[in-house]
Amino acid sequence: MSVQAPVLEALTILIAEDSAADLLLLSTIVRRQGHQVLTATNGAEAVEVFTRERPHLVLMDALMPVMDGFEAARRIKQLAGEALVPLIFLTSLRESEALAQCLDAGGDDFLAKPYNPVILAAKINAMDRLRRLQATVLQQRDLIAKHHEYLLHEQRVAKAVFDKVAHSGCINAAPNIRYLQSPYALFNGDLLLAAYTPSGDMHVLLGDFTGHGLPAAVGAMPLAEVFYGMTAKGYGLAQTLREMNAKLKRILPADMFCCATLLCLSTQRRAVEVWNGGMPEGYVHEVATGKRTPLMSRHLPLGVLSAEQFDDRTEVWPVALGDRVFLLSDGVLDTADANEQLFGAERLLQVFAANREPDRLFEDIEQALAAFRGQVRDDISMVEITLQAGQSLRATGPLYADSGQSCPLDWSVSFEFRADTLKRYDPLPYLLQLLLEIHGLREQSGALYSVMAELYSNALEHGVLGLDSRLKRDAEGFAQYYRLRNERLTHLDTGFVRVHVQVVPTDTGGTLSLRVEDSGQGFDVERVLARPPDIDRLSGRGLSLVRQLSSAVGWSDGGRSVCVEFCWKALA
Amino acid sequence: MSVEKKVSMDGKTLTIAIKGRFDFSSHQDFRNVYEGVYPKPEMVVVDLKETTYMDSSALGMLLLLRDHAGGDKAYIRVVNSSSDVRKILAISNFDKLFDIE
Amino acid sequence: MIDVHMDPQVLAGLQEVMEGEYPRLLDTFLHDSEERVKALRTARGDTQALRQIAHSFKGSSGNLGAVRLALLCQRLEMASAGDIGGLVDQIDREFAVVRAMYEGELRRVFVG
Numbered sequence: 001m002s003v004q005a006p007v008l009e010a011l012t013i014l015i016a017e018d019s020a021a022d023l024l025l026l027s028t029i030v031r032r033q034g035h036q037v038l039t040a041t042n043g044a045e046a047v048e049v050f051t052r053e054r055p056h057l058v059l060m061d062a063l064m065p066v067m068d069g070f071e072a073a074r075r076i077k078q079l080a081g082e083a084l085v086p087l088i089f090l091t092s093l094r095e096s097e098a099l100a101q102c103l104d105a106g107g108d109d110f111l112a113k114p115y116n117p118v119i120l121a122a123k124i125n126a127m128d129r130l131r132r133l134q135a136t137v138l139q140q141r142d143l144i145a146k147h148h149e150y151l152l153h154e155q156r157v158a159k160a161v162f163d164k165v166a167h168s169g170c171i172n173a174a175p176n177i178r179y180l181q182s183p184y185a186l187f188n189g190d191l192l193l194a195a196y197t198p199s200g201d202m203h204v205l206l207g208d209f210t211g212h213g214l215p216a217a218v219g220a221m222p223l224a225e226v227f228y229g230m231t232a233k234g235y236g237l238a239q240t241l242r243e244m245n246a247k248l249k250r251i252l253p254a255d256m257f258c259c260a261t262l263l264c265l266s267t268q269r270r271a272v273e274v275w276n277g278g279m280p281e282g283y284v285h286e287v288a289t290g291k292r293t294p295l296m297s298r299h300l301p302l303g304v305l306s307a308e309q310f311d312d313r314t315e316v317w318p319v320a321l322g323d324r325v326f327l328l329s330d331g332v333l334d335t336a337d338a339n340e341q342l343f344g345a346e347r348l349l350q351v352f353a354a355n356r357e358p359d360r361l362f363e364d365i366e367q368a369l370a371a372f373r374g375q376v377r378d379d380i381s382m383v384e385i386t387l388q389a390g391q392s393l394r395a396t397g398p399l400y401a402d403s404g405q406s407c408p409l410d411w412s413v414s415f416e417f418r419a420d421t422l423k424r425y426d427p428l429p430y431l432l433q434l435l436l437e438i439h440g441l442r443e444q445s446g447a448l449y450s451v452m453a454e455l456y457s458n459a460l461e462h463g464v465l466g467l468d469s470r471l472k473r474d475a476e477g478f479a480q481y482y483r484l485r486n487e488r489l490t491h492l493d494t495g496f497v498r499v500h501v502q503v504v505p506t507d508t509g510g511t512l513s514l515r516v517e518d519s520g521q522g523f524d525v526e527r528v529l530a531r532p533p534d535i536d537r538l539s540g541r542g543l544s545l546v547r548q549l550s551s552a553v554g555w556s557d558g559g560r561s562v563c564v565e566f567c568w569k570a571l572a
Numbered sequence: 573m574s575v576e577k578k579v580s581m582d583g584k585t586l587t588i589a590i591k592g593r594f595d596f597s598s599h600q601d602f603r604n605v606y607e608g609v610y611p612k613p614e615m616v617v618v619d620l621k622e623t624t625y626m627d628s629s630a631l632g633m634l635l636l637l638r639d640h641a642g643g644d645k646a647y648i649r650v651v652n653s654s655s656d657v658r659k660i661l662a663i664s665n666f667d668k669l670f671d672i673e
Numbered sequence: 674m675i676d677v678h679m680d681p682q683v684l685a686g687l688q689e690v691m692e693g694e695y696p697r698l699l700d701t702f703l704h705d706s707e708e709r710v711k712a713l714r715t716a717r718g719d720t721q722a723l724r725q726i727a728h729s730f731k732g733s734s735g736n737l738g739a740v741r742l743a744l745l746c747q748r749l750e751m752a753s754a755g756d757i758g759g760l761v762d763q764i765d766r767e768f769a770v771v772r773a774m775y776e777g778e779l780r781r782v783f784v785g
Contacts, residue, residue: 017731025690092728113736210629254632278663300668338584
């Protein structure tokens with residue numbers, strides 16, 4: 001009887017036993033084994049002592065007066081809650097039914113009379129190990145729950161901050177955008193931004209950062225800043241892409257990047273310009289013919305290539321009013337079924353083909369995904385933009401804080417942009433910023449930018465590059481036009497565009513004269529102006545727009561020089 | 573998932589074979605395989621013959637490898653990719669950075 | 674074994690475990706058992722009560738090495754109504770023997 005299992009740690013053990021001799025014997029054995037002993041002589045007393053002292057382990061006689069061991073065991077287990085308080089029944093019961101009753105009441109083990117101190121010590125130690133294991137599991141569970149809650153809190157805060165930035169654009173305000181994004185798509189690395197340019201075009205970006213969680217979300221903020229800042233200032237896709245790529249390349253680690261589709265949808269030009277680096281194919285949907293043109297990924301994602309190697313070439317597609325552009329994240333195509341088969345582009349095209357109500361396309365896709373997989377994934381992003389008429393021109397520039405006292409009112413300036421500059425530099429944002437120093441013009445910044453943009457691209461494309469606008473009459477010619485534009489611009493080594501700005505104060509306010517000259521062949525002004533406006537819109541020089549938005553338009557020098565005027569009233 | 577390496581007899585070519593899923597869980601193993609090789613090999617071959625799946629973090633790992641192997645001067649071949657894997661590499665236009673067979 | 678009133682091996686073990694508390698254990702057992710025998714007599718008509726007392730009594734007798742007493746208690750626990758009276762009488766007589774022997778053991782410990 002001297003052989004005893006070593007005691008791990010002193011425990012407090014409650015012994016409930018109605019026989020005085022057994023109680024004395026057992027408490028002496030347990031105490032000798034190094035534990036502290038609490039005693040009770042019936043079930044009710046045991047429950048009371050347990051409630052008061054919270055012992056680590058209970059030795060319980062099955063048959064006792066007042067309250068038997070079964071009932072006491074049930075109550076003690078209930079009081080113990082999630083913590084494991086091992087309960088060993090002391091019994092001379094032999095029948096299996098009675099033993100089963102002990103287990104049903106919550107007993108963890110038995111000790112048969114007459115007692116064997118060696119077996120008792122071993123059982124106490126074994127039960128203590130279980131008790132500790134359970135305590136550790138509970139502790140770790142609580143810790144994980146706490147961390148999880150903390151993480152969710154961080155995500156909520158990050159999302160709230162990010163939503164303010166992301167929704168500073170027109171994603172929710174524009175009537176022609178529909179989108180579907182999982183609530184925490186940001187933490188799947190998905191990013192959806194939209195904003196108007198000063199001339200009323202719409203820029204849309206759907207991006208997908210590598211990875212998940214906060215690391216995937218951190219790059220979103222700088223990307224959104226560049227997107228909104230440069231779009232509002234009138235920068236085109238190429239410059240905006242270059243800036244985004246350079247910024248991501250600089251701040252992200254080598255293994256992180258952002259797949260993205262950036263597009264510019266122009267109601268004015270009836271065109272969509274697209275750059276896709278690493279995103280699944282989006283589609284331009286021609287409503288009239290039902291044709292869907294895929295917007296293929298032609299580039300490496302943003303943040304991979306150095307500034308020198310980055311390729312900002314875009315593709316331009318013609319669109320008509322009512323046509324739709326659809327973009328999606330890889331979560332849609334990568335939705336897998338039970339056999340790890342991917343949903344894929346083929347099935348998406350089948351959904352397109354079966355779609356009867358264009359406004360229910362998202363629902364159709366979601367249903368198809370759910371049917372395929374059994375449930376919808378929580379990391380899908382889809383966006384659809386419809387080309388709508390009459391997007392009003394608006395001043396989207398930053399708010400100005402200065403009083404106007406220092407506003408320049410009597411000055412002129414001239415620029416000459418030569419071949420090498422025309423190739424790589426877009427002077428419009430710079431010119432617009434300069435002109436918006438004049439407070440009286442700020443209300444008209446949208447119109448001003450649109451007119452400048454038309455005149456500049458006319459001078460460059462039809463003048464310097466000698467492109468014939470009639471090419472753009474059909475879709476094939478449209479593509480041909482932009483191919484030629486890129487080609488000729490790349491090989492340009494002579495030519496210029498000049499911009500003269502003249503600002504004069506008047507009695508009531510002031511006048512801006514803007515003259516744009518080019519080194520091209522000129523054109524037959526009379527004949528072009530005589531064309532019906534409908535043709536002009538798709539294939540012409542946007543001249544009706546220019547005439548509509550500025551107070552006076554005049555050509556000279558055989559169409560090589562054009563002058564427009566803007567007037568404003570003095571501020572009160 | 574497992575990552576195995578083989579260095580050619582002349583020490584000039586390092587071959588890395590990825591078996592099973594090539595995703596974030598193989599991040600550390602993948603790095604360990606090429607970071608421990610001296611002198612640096614002239615060419616790295618990534619063998620995807622037994623790769624069943626690949627996600628965008630695997631693309632990130634390939635970029636890390638390229639960075640380690642000399643960035644724009646690195647010559648890295650990606651061989652034996654399945655059609656699914658090749659689709660992923662194609663959408664990301666990784667053929668502009670890697671020699672994909 | 675059926676004839677063992679007091680198992681000396683069990684008692685040796687108990688003495689080792691209990692050390693100085695050994696006499697108190699014997700004393701407690703005797704006192705407790707006396708109460709239980711009395712209770713058996715008063716509960717003669719109540720089978721349920723008799724069984725419960727017998728069950729407890731069996732446990733402590735077994736622990737203390739009173740082998741025959743424990744055995745009789747076990748029989749009583751399982752007995753049909755007709756046998757109960759005879760068994761209670763047997764337990765009564767057996768306890769008289771057990772008491773004498775354990776009191777002798779107590780004296781031995783104190784003298785020893």
